[in-house]
Amino acid sequence: MAKTIFITGASRGFGKLWAEAFLKRGDNVVATARDTNTLNDLTAAYGDKILALQLDVNNRADVFAAIEKATQKFGSIDTLINNAGYGLFGAIEETTEAEARAQIETNVFGLLWVTQAVLPVMRKQGHGHIIQLSSVVGVATLPILGVYNASKFAVEGLSETLATEVKGFGINVTILEPNGFATDWAGASAASTTPMDVYQPVRDAFQAGLTDDIFGVPEATTDAVLKLVDAENPPLRLFLGKIALPWVKQVYADRLATWEEWNDVSVAAHGK
Structure with missing residues (x-):
């Protein structure tokens, strides 16, 4: 049976x-982008199966309106893929407000x-x-990715909490954690600080590792x-790529x- 998928940041x-x-x-796809002209090839090829919507996810009112348009068009939203975002390259001290x-x-x-906009839809439909x-x-x-790192740490904490809050409504949450991929994420899609x-030397070492x-x-x-998307019991977390797990295992071993x-200091700080 065809699903309805809502994807943000679908321009590239x-x-x-x-x-x-x-x-x-x-499947039916609701594809959002700041410039829907980037989706013309898909709309030409797939007709009524795709709804292309202009959307800046920073505009909360427009986000809720987009979800409403999606449900009016397809009747439900089975899966939301929150993909919109970009990378900011620069040392923390370099980063402007x-x-x-x-x-x-x-x-x-x-x-x-x-x-927030999709949750009432999913709660009402029970999945x-x-x-x-x-x-x-x-x-x-x-x-050289400090604020970007921080944004993704925030996504992790928010989404892990969300999973515990909405499981009883039949809603699953998965946090996708790709390692590096050869997209234009580090190119046209990225922003950079003014370097100091x-x-x-830190920047050079970072680049040498890429x-x-x-x-x-x-x-x-x-x-x-x-x-x-098809899994009956999807995982809370899923890496994409072969680099992520070995790296993270070492990081967590060190932690x-x-x-x-x-630990003796930690326990003493408990006080009783």
Whole structure:
């Protein structure tokens, strides 16, 4: 049976790839983008199976209106994929107030508004699946991405909490955590701070680590996302790519070792 999938940030990258994959197999897709002209090829190919909506997720009223248009068109929303977002490259000290606020507004508040807007629909129909695009840097950090890391850590905490709140309504939540992929996320879609010379060695080391072999093939993610959407009991978290799990296992081993080393101090701080 065809599902109705609502995808934000569908103009390019993962969002567009996944939208087309759902359309190819016969699902209905509500695809949002700041510029719907980027979706003309899909609307021409799939006609009434796709509803392309202009949307800036930072505008909460427009988000609620988009959800309403989607339900008027297709009657339900089975899956929400909160994909809209971008990367901000720069050391924390370099980041201006405007840059930091814009990053958090889109990556965190934009995701929150869409989540809030779809929840009444999913509660009423008694089922739904909310898929939140986080990142491997939502659980382990990289330098020169400090505010972006922070935005994805926020997505992790918000979404894990959400899962406990809505399970009783028949709504599942999955946090998708891709490692690096060869999309234009680090290109046209990204923003950058004005660099300070003092952080150039950190920036150089970061760039040196971005070798081609660590980046996954974006098209290879479509089967994983289709399986996730079709899963009867989807996981709370899912990595995309082969780099993420080995890296995070080492990060968590280091964290556990530090907590254990300082556990006497921690216990004494309890006071009783």
